[in-house]
Amino acid sequence: MVACTNFILFYRSTTRRRAERVKDEINFVEGLFREDAEREVRRILDLACGTGIPTLELARRGYHVTGLDLHEEMLTVARRKAEREELSVEFIQGNALEIDFEEEFDAITMFFSSIMYFDDSTIQVLFNSVKWALRPGGIFIADFPCWYYGGRDGPIVWDERKGDERLILTDWRVVEPAFQKLHFKRLVQIVKPDGSVRAFMVDDELNIYTPREIRLLAEKHFRKVKIYGNLRELRPNDRRYWLVAVK
Template sequence: MTFNIEDVFNVDDYMYFYSEKLTEERTKREVEFLVKVLELKESKRILDLACGFGRHAIKLVELGHEVVGVDIMEGFLEIARKKAEEQGVSVKFMKGDMRETNFKEEFDIVLLLYTSFGYFSGEENFKVLQNVYKALKPNGFFCLDVPNRDFVVNHLSPCSVLEKGEDLMIDMPSFDVFTGRMNVRRITIRNGRRREVSYSIRLYTFTELKELLKRAGFEVYKVFGHWDGRELSLNAPRMIVVAQKV
């Protein structure tokens, strides 16, 4: 299945349908969680990969950290820059592909959040982890937030719908047991116009992800099953992994 990032993550549609889910309160809770688990007691230099419209990056800068946000979508970056200016904070937002970043031991922390890992081939996904490793200072920490494959497979619905007024975003997922990928057909109906795209994401078990991180040079430090800090289990929807560069 081909994957066109700009088609799948159409900025206007994304902000329209997801704005009510990605609230300020939710972002605040997530940043509080990051501060706790990453022990961000003093100012750190942080790389927010696939930063989107900067909701985590801006909050972290407000807490006194130095943040660089990287995203491949210029539309999201424009929103992020405008929001940072409105908040009166300085964040360096850069357009870039996580497969091609070239930072070298510049950051104390690297974040890759909200299901932004797994969209590429196995080799490219591993390249992302290698790039993260290179970007971190010695003993730096990497926080990765992805779906828990065990939970997803056990709770897979043939259809999920986001509804806003008369507009709909419909996802029809299927899981390929041979590739470990979830293939999604997405239909968006907005203002009476229908748009269809498809995408695929590699979902990992914790065992697989731990092995990948180890190959890239990391050691898993902590793991959680959700942003509320629960333990990872079959019934936990997320895998939030904190790994250390060794």
């Protein structure tokens, strides 16, 4: 897990790209609420909500949303954004593995590959807690990427302006095929207008799942499970998948 202090800076640095995509994602998710959920969706729990990018978009569309995240620093940013927009969202600090809600939500979401934090055993705990927290006919939605098992990737360099600062991100993705682990490393360099540089490393270990593995794991806990592709039905070359599971 990434150290807390760097965590918030790391996600701030990816925020703009994430915000650009989120409207399309929530359009897709609302389609899933209509097509796949077996009850009307009004109350949503957004697990691993981070700084609230999808949480707030759901709230803007009139859903009653609770966001939960492990890191208080992320929630501080999320609460500030909600306040600025006068959106009423409850943000709570907690571990997705320790939630003890009982049939309180019509939908539970987990966006932006957050499901990759959970390994073979903790993902079972997660699915079980999610099932308890959902009302009958409620829906669980989580997206996750395809990672090729090609070994070393990158580095990929992003160089962009943020106000009067320059932000240079250098990403490496190292895959361990035998263990289906992804080591994500990012060097963040912030170049100030006076030329001074603030730099730090972020290092995270994530779990790789294929769509079939996720489906088989989820089928142990949910009545109906479907895998979608990149904001549509699954196609052979899709590189992002959406797990949709109904209680």
